[in-house]
Amino acid sequence: MADPAPEPKRPERPVSGLEQSSLGLQIAAGFGLFVGLGYWTDHRLGTTPVLVVVGLVLGLAYMVYELWKLARTPTKPPRPEGAGRDQPPPQGK
Secondary structure (H helix, E strand, O other): OOOOOOOOOOOOOOOHHHHHHHHHHHHHHHHHHHHHHHHHHHHOOOOOOOOHHHHHHHHHHHHHHHHHHHHHHOOOOOOOOOOOOOOOOOOOO
C-alpha cells in the first residue's frame, strides 16, 4: 500500500501593513464612489433610492472583485534569514 503523495506546501506570502491598509482604503474608496455616484444621480434625477441601490450593488461587486484579485495573487517566498534590503533576493537554482 503506497502512501498518498503529500500536498506541496504553498509558500506563505509576507504581507506588510502598508499592503493591508492600501487594500482597505481601495475597497472603501471604491465602495463610497459607487454609492456616492448613485446618491448624486438620484438627487439630480429625482429617482430616490433606485440608483443608490444600484450603486450599492456595484460597490459590493467591486469589493468582491478586489478580494478575488488578492486571492489569486501569486505568492512569493519569504527572504532567508540575514537577507537585508541591501542584498538582492536569492536566485532560483
